[in-house]
Amino acid sequence: MSGISMPKPDAATLARRAEIVADMRIIVPGEGVVDTVNEMRAFESDGLTAYRQLPLVVVLPETVAQVSRLLKYCNDRNIRVVPRGSGTSLSGGALPLEDAVLVVMSRFNRIIEIDYPNRTVTAQPGVTNLGITHAVEQDGFYYAPDPSSQIACSIGGNVAENSGGVHCLKYGLTANNVLGIEMVLMNGEVVRLGGKHLDAEGYDLLGVMIGSEGLLGVVTEVTVRILKKPETARALLIGFPTSEQGGQCVADIIGTGIIPGGMEMMDRPAIHAAEDFVHAGYPLECEALLIVELDGPAVEVDHLIGLVEAIANRNGATTCRVSQSEQERLTFWAGRKAAFPAVGRISPDYYCMDGTIPRKELPRVLSGMRALSEQYGLGVANVFHAGDGNLHPLILYDANKPGELEKAEAFGADILRLCVKVGGVLTGEHGVGVEKRDLMPEMFNDIDLDQQMRVKCAFDPNHLLNPGKVFPQLRRCAELGRMHVHRGQVAFPDIPRF
Amino acid sequence: MSTVTPTTSDEVLAAVQWALAEEAPLEIVGHGSKRGIGRPLQAEHTIDLSKLTGVTLYEPAELVLSARSGTPLAEIEKLLADNDQRLDFEPMDYGPLLGEAPGRGTIGGTLAANLAGPRRLKAGAARDHILGIHAVSGRGEAFKSGGRVVKNVTGYDLSKVMAGSWGTLAVTTDVTFKVLPAAETETTLIIRGLLDDNATAAMSIAMGSSAEVSSAAHLPERMAGRVLDGKLGGDPATLLRVEGFGPSVAYRLGQLRQMLGNAGPLEEVAEEASRTLWRDVRDVRPFSDGSDKPVWRISMPPANAHHMVLALRMQAAADAFYDWQGGLVWLRMEGEPEAELLRALIRKFGGGHATLVRAAPAWRAAVPVFEPQPTALAALSARIKAEFDPKAILNPGRMVHSPDSATLASAAEGAMS
Numbered sequence: 074m075s076g077i078s079m080p081k082p083d084a085a086t087l088a089r090r091a092e093i094v095a096d097m098r099i100i101v102p103g104e105g106v107v108d109t110v111n112e113m114r115a116f117e118s119d120g121l122t123a124y125r126q127l128p129l130v131v132v133l134p135e136t137v138a139q140v141s142r143l144l145k146y147c148n149d150r151n152i153r154v155v156p157r158g159s160g161t162s163l164s165g166g167a168l169p170l171e172d173a174v175l176v177v178m179s180r181f182n183r184i185i186e187i188d189y190p191n192r193t194v195t196a197q198p199g200v201t202n203l204g205i206t207h208a209v210e211q212d213g214f215y216y217a218p219d220p221s222s223q224i225a226c227s228i229g230g231n232v233a234e235n236s237g238g239v240h241c242l243k244y245g246l247t248a249n250n251v252l253g254i255e256m257v258l259m260n261g262e263v264v265r266l267g268g269k270h271l272d273a274e275g276y277d278l279l280g281v282m283i284g285s286e287g288l289l290g291v292v293t294e295v296t297v298r299i300l301k302k303p304e305t306a307r308a309l310l311i312g313f314p315t316s317e318q319g320g321q322c323v324a325d326i327i328g329t330g331i332i333p334g335g336m337e338m339m340d341r342p343a344i345h346a347a348e349d350f351v352h353a354g355y356p357l358e359c360e361a362l363l364i365v366e367l368d369g370p371a372v373e374v375d376h377l378i379g380l381v382e383a384i385a386n387r388n389g390a391t392t393c394r395v396s397q398s399e400q401e402r403l404t405f406w407a408g409r410k411a412a413f414p415a416v417g418r419i420s421p422d423y424y425c426m427d428g429t430i431p432r433k434e435l436p437r438v439l440s441g442m443r444a445l446s447e448q449y450g451l452g453v454a455n456v457f458h459a460g461d462g463n464l465h466p467l468i469l470y471d472a473n474k475p476g477e478l479e480k481a482e483a484f485g486a487d488i489l490r491l492c493v494k495v496g497g498v499l500t501g502e503h504g505v506g507v508e509k510r511d512l513m514p515e516m517f518n519d520i521d522l523d524q525q526m527r528v529k530c531a532f533d534p535n536h537l538l539n540p541g542k543v544f545p546q547l548r549r550c551a552e553l554g555r556m557h558v559h560r561g562q563v564a565f566p567d568i569p570r571f
Numbered sequence: 572m573s574t575v576t577p578t579t580s581d582e583v584l585a586a587v588q589w590a591l592a593e594e595a596p597l598e599i600v601g602h603g604s605k606r607g608i609g610r611p612l613q614a615e616h617t618i619d620l621s622k623l624t625g626v627t628l629y630e631p632a633e634l635v636l637s638a639r640s641g642t643p644l645a646e647i648e649k650l651l652a653d654n655d656q657r658l659d660f661e662p663m664d665y666g667p668l669l670g671e672a673p674g675r676g677t678i679g680g681t682l683a684a685n686l687a688g689p690r691r692l693k694a695g696a697a698r699d700h701i702l703g704i705h706a707v708s709g710r711g712e713a714f715k716s717g718g719r720v721v722k723n724v725t726g727y728d729l730s731k732v733m734a735g736s737w738g739t740l741a742v743t744t745d746v747t748f749k750v751l752p753a754a755e756t757e758t759t760l761i762i763r764g765l766l767d768d769n770a771t772a773a774m775s776i777a778m779g780s781s782a783e784v785s786s787a788a789h790l791p792e793r794m795a796g797r798v799l800d801g802k803l804g805g806d807p808a809t810l811l812r813v814e815g816f817g818p819s820v821a822y823r824l825g826q827l828r829q830m831l832g833n834a835g836p837l838e839e840v841a842e843e844a845s846r847t848l849w850r851d852v853r854d855v856r857p858f859s860d861g862s863d864k865p866v867w868r869i870s871m872p873p874a875n876a877h878h879m880v881l882a883l884r885m886q887a888a889a890d891a892f893y894d895w896q897g898g899l900v901w902l903r904m905e906g907e908p909e910a911e912l913l914r915a916l917i918r919k920f921g922g923g924h925a926t927l928v929r930a931a932p933a934w935r936a937a938v939p940v941f942e943p944q945p946t947a948l949a950a951l952s953a954r955i956k957a958e959f960d961p962k963a964i965l966n967p968g969r970m971v972h973s974p975d976s977a978t979l980a981s982a983a984e985g986a987m988s
C-alpha cells in the first residue's frame with residue numbers, strides 16, 4: 074500500500090472481534106457473515122487494486138431490517154462500517170478498514186417494480202447498472218447513465234459515486250436520472266428521499282446523497298427514470314493532425330447547437346494501443362481521433378451528420394468516416410471501449426486518472442502532460458469524454474519495479490493539480506475515495522471542507538461510516554460545530570444601509 | 572428594521588457576520604418576486620441582493636455561465652438567447668400567479684426556489700443544472716462547492732442542497748449554471764376533448780415514445796380558454812411539445828399523429844405561438860386571477876395524479892390543470908386550502924408532495940406551506956439546517972415551523988377562527 078494513511082484502527086474493536094462476528098451472525102443468520110481470511114480476500118480491494126486491506130468481518134445482509142439493525146448495533150458500539158456494492162470503484166471508495174465491518178449489498182439483487190406509465194424502475198441496490206436496462210429493453214426502454222463498468226457495477230454504487238458514462242452530456246449523470254432512494258442512516262433509521270415524483274418537498278438531500286461515496290448512509294432501494302431507446306444511432310470517426318483542431322471541432326459542434334449522444338477523443342498513444350489491440354481501422358497518422366455519435370430519429374441523425382461532417386472538414390480533419398451500418402458503428406466504438414485493456418497490453422500496469430477541464434484548455438493540459446511524462450519517465454495515453462471535458466489519462470508503469478507505483482501516483486497528482494489550475498476539478502466521475510483524498514485541498518480550503526464535513530455530521534455524527542475516504546482529515550463534529558463569534562468584535566459592516 | 576444592500580460578496584459576508592453577532596434574524600431577498608411563498612417571516616433585518624449583480628463568466632462553447640446571485644434572470648435569459656442558448660430547465664415566473672409584474676426574479680432566487688418549467692421531465696430543474704456556488708453560511712463563513720465544468724463529482728454537492736432551500740441555509744453570492752443550445756424550432760401538437768384519465772394515458776404514450784416529446788401538459792375544460800389569450804377555446808387541450816431541428820420536428824410530429832390519431836381531434840400550434848402557450852402553462856396563467864385563492868403546487872407520479880384530483884373534487888371545490896405528463900398539478904381551491912385532506916389523498920394515490928404557493932398570509936402561517944416530512948427525515952433536515960445555520964438567522968421559519976415562529980403561528984390561527 075502506498076503513502077495514504079487510513080484512520081488508526083480502534084484497538085477495542087479489534088479486541089472484540091470474536092464477539093462482533095458472533096453478533097453479526099445473529100443479525101444476519103445463514104450464510105451472510107464471512108470471517109475467514111481466505112474468504113475475505115475477495116473483498117480486500119475494489120477497482121483501485123493498488124490498495125488492499127482485509128476488513129474486520131464481511132457481512133452480506135438480505136433485508137432492510139438487517140441493515141438497520143446492523144448499523145444501529147455498530148453505531149451504539151462505536152464500530153466503523155464500510156459499505157460496498159460490486160466493488161468496481163476506481164478511487165478506493167469501498168476499500169475495507171481493518172477495524173470496520175464491510176457491508177456488502179450484493180444480495181439486494183432484485184428488481185422490485187417496473188412501471189411503464191411513469192417510466193420508472195425500482196430496484197434493490199445490488200442490481201447491476203446493465204441489469205436495469207436488461208429488465209426493460211424487450212419493451213424498447215433503457216437506463217441512460219452507462220459507466221464503462223456497467224456490466225458489473227451496481228446501481229447502489231452508482232448512487233454513491235454519481236456515475237456518468239459516455240452519454241452523460243446529453244442524458245445526464247446518475248443524479249439527473251435517479252428519482253428516489255430508500256436508505257438507512259448510521260443510527261438505524263430508515264429514510265425515504267423522493268420516489269416516483271420529482272423534486273424534494275424540503276432540502277434536496279437526494280442531491281447530496283448521490284455522489285456522497287458511502288459516507289452518509291447505506292442505500293437499500295433505488296428508483297430510476299427509464300427512457301425510450303433512440304430510434305437509431307450513427308457515429309463519425311474523425312482524425313485531426315493536432316489536438317487543437319480536434320478541440321475546436323468539438324467546440325464548433327456544440328456552438329452549432331448540437332449535443333451529440335456521445336463525443337469521445339483519443340490521443341496518439343491511445344489510438345495506436347487501441348488499433349493494435351482491436352483493429353478497428355483507426356487512422357494511425359493523426360494526433361487526435363474523435364468519435365461523434367448522433368442518436369434520435371433517422372431523419373435527424375442524417376441531418377446532423379451532414380452538419381458535423383462540414384464542421385470537421387472546416388477544422389482540417391484528415392479523415393472523416395460515417396458509419397454505414399450498426400456493425401460499423403460498433404467497430405468505431407470497439408477501439409475506444411477497449412482503450413483501457415489495450416493500454417494494459419502495452420504496459421504491465423496503468424493508472425487511470427479522471428480530471429475534468431474547461432475544454433478549451435485541452436491543448437495546454439496535453440502539452441503539460443507531455444512535459445510531466447518526460448519528467449517522470451513514464452508514458453501516458455489519453456482518452457477524453459470530449460463533450461464534457463472529462464479527461465482520462467492512463468499512466469503507464471510497472472508495479473514490479475520498485476518505486477514506479479509511487480512515481481505514477483505522483484505523476485497523476487501533478488496532472489490533477491494541472492486540471493485544477495486551468496479551472497477544472499479533481500474528478501469528473503470516478504470519485505475522490507482514498508485515491509484523491511489528500512488532493513482535496515487543491516480545490517477546497519478549510520472552510521469549504523469543514524462545511525462538507527458538517528453535512529456528514531448531520532447524517533453520521535460519530536464518523537463511523539466509511540471514514541478515511543473523501544476528506545483528508547475528518548474533524549470531530551463537536552469541533553466543527555463550534556462557533557467563533559463574539560458579540561461586538563465583528564466589525565460593523567461598512568455597506569449601504571437604509 | 573433595516574435593509575442592507577451589499578454590492579460584493581465580502582459585504583454579504585460582513586452583513587451575515589454582523590447579524591450572527593447580534594443574533595438578529597435576516598430575510599434574504601433578491602427582487603422579492605417570490606416573497607409571498609413560504610411561511611410569513613418576521614425578520615428584523617433584510618439583505619437585499621438586487622445590487623449584487625453581473626455575469627462574471629459566459630463561455631458558450633463550454634456551456635457554462637457564472638453570475639452574481641442578484642443578476643436579473645431576464646438579463647441572463649436575454650444574453651443566452653442572443654447566443655442561441657438557454658437555461659434548459661426553463662425556470663418559471665411566479666410573478667403573474669402572485670399578482671406581481673412578470674419578468675422579475677434573480678438567478679440566485681432561481682436556485683433558492685429550485686425553479687423548473689414544462690421541460691422538467693426531459694431537462695430537469697435548477698438542481699440539475701447548477702454546477703457550482705459561492706455562498707455565506709449562517710455561521711458567517713464564505714464557502715464554495717462544485718466548480719465551473721459540466722462534469723464534476725469532487726466532494727459533496729452542496730450546490731444541490733441550496734436548490735429549493737429558500738435561503739434558509741446560506742446566502743448564495745455566486746452561481747454557475749450549465750447552459751445548452753436553444754432548439755432551432757418547436758411545434759405543439761394538441762389533442763382536443765380528452766378527460767383527465769384519457770389525457771394522462773395519451774401523455775404517457777407520447778412521453779414514452781421515441782418521438783422525444785419535451786413537454787406534456789393537460790388543460791381540462793375551461794382551463795384551456797385561459798392560455799394563449801383564449802385562442803384555444805374552452806375544450807380540453809392536451810399539449811405535446813416537440814422541439815429540435817426542423818426536419819426532426821416534422822418527422823416526430825408525424826409519428827405522434829400516427830400514434831394518437833384516434834385519441835381525439837388534433838391541432839398544431841407552432842413557433843412563437845407554441846412558445847407563448849408553454850410560457851402560459853409554465854407561469855400558471857389559468858390561475859393568475861389577481862386573487863389570493865389558495866393555489867397548490869403538487870408533484871406526484873405522473874400516471875397517478877389525476878386519481879387524486881378526482882377524489883379531492885368529491886369533497887372540495889377546486890380547479891386543476893396538469894404539467895409534467897400529469898405529474899405536476901396546479902390546484903386552485905375555491906375555499907379553504909384543505910391541506911390535510913389534500914395531503915392524505917396524495918399519500919393514498921402514490922405519494923409526492925404539495926406546496927401551498929399562494930394563500931393569504933394568515934393561511935400560510937396556519938397551514939404547513941411545505942409538505943411535512945416523516946419524523947426521521949424531518950429530524951435529518953433540521954440537523955442539516957443546524958449545520959449551516961446554527962443560530963437560525965437566515966429566513967427563520969420560512970420552510971418549517973421553528974420554535975421562534977410559534978407565537979406568530981398561534982396568533983395567525985387565532986385570526987382564522
